[in-house]
Amino acid sequence: MSVSSRVGRPPENRLLAALPANEYERVLPNLQQVSFALGEVVYEFGGHLDYVYFPTTSIVSLLYTMENGTSAEMGLTGNDGVVGIALFMGGGTMPNRAVVQSAGRAIRMKAKVLQDEFALGGQFQHLLLRYTQALITQISQTAVCNRLHSVEQQLCRWLLLSHDRIKSDELIMTQELIANMLGVRREGVTVAAGRLQDSGAISYVRGHIKILDRQKLEDTVCECYRVVKDEFDRLLG
């Protein structure tokens, strides 16, 4: 992770952008821009956090890794959210890992600053809690989707959720990594991605996925995607 300059106005993160001017001005001196590399670990299982991160151009996955090494994603955070909710929820640590799924920038804020601001009970607190509720919806829907839907549908959901959180139509992501996120085999992703490719929805070349026809993905995806999207729009839109 590399730390660079100060943060501009308005911020590229939707949570920060939704703050009233006076609250944003108050926290602005405490914000820094950082860059995340692909695969970088933002926090570990049970690890302590010194900062919270508001992704701007990056996407961070929340994963849980089992004792036997297999893993699955619970949710993902992009420019509409914040990584490190344990810091204001009061738990300090979370029993999961956060890994950078798409390289890019984020804005960080010292834990203490966040906690003090949260304790004031203003709009900042409000926004963080609403985001947390939206995240709960995302995690819940992941639970249901894992149980009831096919790998192909889940891949569509994952592609659409990622696409929503990034400006580009190209995702940098091997099938191996996607398999880890979805908690399925790499070959399962190959087959599902192959079908999406045949239908013309995406093209896939060695870690570079291009979204060619978003509508086709939306036609294939299960209802889980829309439930999550609608809830984010309702709570943060």
Added chain:
Amino acid sequence: MSVSSRVGRPPENRLLAALPANEYERVLPNLQQVSFALGEVVYEFGGHLDYVYFPTTSIVSLLYTMENGTSAEMGLTGNDGVVGIALFMGGGTMPNRAVVQSAGRAIRMKAKVLQDEFALGGQFQHLLLRYTQALITQISQTAVCNRLHSVEQQLCRWLLLSHDRIKSDELIMTQELIANMLGVRREGVTVAAGRLQDSGAISYVRGHIKILDRQKLEDTVCECYRVVKDEFDRLLG
């Protein structure tokens, strides 16, 4: 749901019991005891909530029902939690249902009272947020467990989580209902429960499950159970 008398001291709900005396005295006049019947719906998908509920002897399941009618449980709340987190998280409604899984009592509190108390930022707010974080862990672990573990392991997890939240060794619950909770077929539950019965862990007769040997369940269950239990103990213990 039947409303009865006032609520005693100390309360049978762990969240309320953890309140400092002065905060509990302040909310006490606004608490009422209610009884939930098995299968009663506490709130519907997107429905409005006038009260939050602190279960004491009841257990409430948080479920999501798909468009095609199949459903799956995201988490469950007993005397260690509260039903209706959307009321203090700010969203107002949740995109899921809450159904009484085990008949019993709960303590209810008017939404407005809860919100005012939450806004004071005292211990009550603190406890509610910590509980919410524990719930997030539970939901996450459900997501992972749905993806990676067998029906038998999930049934064990479910039995243990329920057993922890109830005084009795007997659960009133048909296999059909358990199947809906776990998002699996009824026959799948029959087979898994049959195995547990053969091993002497439980006995199962027409909607009455007796836990005969808790240790055997703990030997069969996946790690998900302990992760959730440890996190609840850490955050609320």
Added chain:
DNA sequence: AGCCGTCTGTGCGCTAGGCCACATAAGGTG
């Protein structure tokens, strides 16, 4: 260019769990 490591495609056998169709059993009710 040639090599090599990393991705991706594919096939095969296997199993868990889905769907369907019944058989049985346990209580409740007249």
Added chain:
DNA sequence: CACCTTATGTGGCCTAGCGCACAGACGGCT
């Protein structure tokens, strides 16, 4: 007690997805 509803046990068949093995294919490096 006879009947009927509801709950549970069982089997047969089918599919999705796993594990494994290996065959390309692409791209970076020397």
